[in-house]
Amino acid sequence: MDGAVSDRQAGGNSTAGAPPPADPARQHSNPWPIVAITCIGAAMGQFDASVVQLALPDLAVVFQTRETLASWVALAYVLAFAAALPIFGRLCEMFGRKRLYLAGILIFVAASALCGMATSLPELIAFRILQGIGGASLGANSIVILNHAAGKERRARAMGYFSAAQAVGVSLGPIAGGLLLSAFGWQAIFWVTVPIGLIGAVAGWLILPNDTERDPRPFDWQGALLLGPSIVSLVLVLNHLADWGLASLPALGFGIGGIVLLALFIVREKRTASPLIDLGIFASKPFSLGVLAVLLAFALLYGMFYLMSYAAIRGLDEPPERAGLRLSAIPIALGIAAPFAGALVKRFGTATLALFGMALAAIALLTLSLVALEATPSRMIGMAALAVFGAGLGFFMAPNNSATMGAAPPAFAGEAGALINLARMLGVSLGVASSASMLHWRTEVIAGATNTDVYFYGHPMLGAVETSFGLLFILALIAAIATWWRRRLEPQT
Structure with a gap:
């Protein structure tokens, strides 16, 4: 770890009156029920994010508005989550993690029910903001609670389960969302998380340990x-x-x-x-590089979702249901690979597994850009490449998250958990924004070169998507370099 220390670590005046930090190496005799509760929150939040994206066209029709305005149903949650996350990261140190985690679940559940009862688009957007605030309270606590419960020895395995839970939530969104939308209407996509959240709240109240450490410093x-x-x-x-x-x-x-x-x-x-955030945490170069890698990994995941949605629907002329099944290959493979990666950390090390995972993702991107979308016989290769891409991210995310938390000094556990989740959210936005900009540029280039209307279904759109994979390949390369650099700083991991 980098030799620099902050005032907090050195006992300076930045933490005057603060209690001794909880030891993240402390572990419970059986941490897995606690890990399971954090996984419920992780799966619930990811499901909500992916299923709402699927419902945006229906919401534009229901509320008789433009799709750009309907997109605020998704964006409002992202903005509220990202803005509130650092705040809850500090409040949890002041008032207790169990209390704020349970409050986050209950706020999320209440907001979900209100979203299901909304009668206008402004109401729905307002309730989505409330839902994002609840999600931020969950996100600020989940990784830290998991880290304290599992301890150093079992942290990587627990992170594997956590990443798998997120992947399950993402993969269920397009599949279950399509069924809910067609059978019950858009309200059902919000109501479905209510019973899951209530179960998580009750289980959390019964199982999560009471944390007694409090930070008396003012907000x-x-x-x-x-x-x-x-x-x-x-x-x-x-x-x-x-x-x-x-x-x-x-x-x-x-x-x-x-x-x-x-x-x-x-x-x-x-x-x-x-x-609010002690910037001394960034004195640890391994931690800073790990956070960068978290951001890039989620940029890769959601950039791929964005590009493949256009490839499947506009390029391959697939119905949304089939496109959703095609995309589900990524999170399903991620969910299978992540627990394996967590279990293999002791044998191979976090950096080695993470580099292996990013190499798989890069190979999948090259395959998709060269052969996987061109002709019907190669579409099975495309499905296999998507699965390899998801598995690669699974092997990358779990070890990287574990190593990043391990690189944070014990005094910064709260900031570390919040910053990892903030990097995840910023990565989602970066992945979609950069992929959308790249795809827009490539469609204009191909249209000018071929005089073909790229908005008609067919290969011009596939060509634009294929060349846009080059951007994701560059992001994968940067993530690999960051991991390699961290490996040099922490050869023991």
Whole structure:
């Protein structure tokens, strides 16, 4: 680990009055019920995210509005989650992780029910914001609770189960969502998470340990007022970059505004004795590289979802149900591979497994870009490549998440868990935004070269998707370099 230490580690005035941090190496005799509860929250949040994307066209019709406005049903959740996550990461240290985790589940459940009862688009968007706040409370706690319960020896295996639960949630979204939408209407996609959340809340109340450590330092409201709008502005730019264009007034306004607010936040955090996020955590280079790798892994996953949706529906002329089944090969393979990766960490090490996983993902991307989408005989190769891609991410995510948490000093466990989940959310936005921009550029290039309308079904769209895989390959290469660098800093992992 990097030799630099922060005031918190050195006992400086930034943590005056703070209690000794909980030892993340401490483990329960049987941590798996606790891990299972965190997995319920992880699966529920991922299911909700993927199933709502599928329902956006129906919502535009139901509420008689443009699809760009209906997309705010998805975007409102992302913005609320990302903005509230660092805040809950600090509040959990002040009021207890079990309490805030259970509150997050109950807020999520209540908001889901309200979404199912919404009678207008503004109501639905408002309830989705509330749902994002509940999801942020879950996200700020889940990894830290899991880490404390499993301890160092079983952390990688527990992270494997956690990644598998997220993959299960993502994969169930397109499959179950299509059935729910056709059988019961759009309200059902929100109601279905209510009983699952209630079960998770009851189980959490009975099983999660009571944490007694409290951080008495005051809450940094000034930092929160700077960081929240900064994150919202930057996520807005990422999500609308393909529509606005990089040089457009909204993109420049929100982008510059977000960067300025982030700079002011950094200045504030360096000066205050009670920071919202102690920036000393980034003195650990292995942790910083791990967070970057988390962001890139989720950018790869959701960039692939975006590109393959266009390839399946506009390029291969498949119905949405079949396209959903095709895409489910990725999270299903991820969910199968992640627990295996967690179990193999002791034998091969986190960095070795992560590099192996990213190599699989890169090979799958090259296969998809070269042969897998061209002709009917090669579509089975395409399905196999999607499964290999998902398995590669499974072998990458679980070891990388475990190593990243392990690289964070014990005093920074709260910040580490929140930052990993924030990187995940920013990675989702980066993956979709960069893939959308790349696909838009490639369709224009192919249209100009062939004089073909690329918005008709057929191979011009497939060509644009195939060349866009090059962007994802570059992201995979950067993630591999970050992992290799971390391996050099921490050869024992």
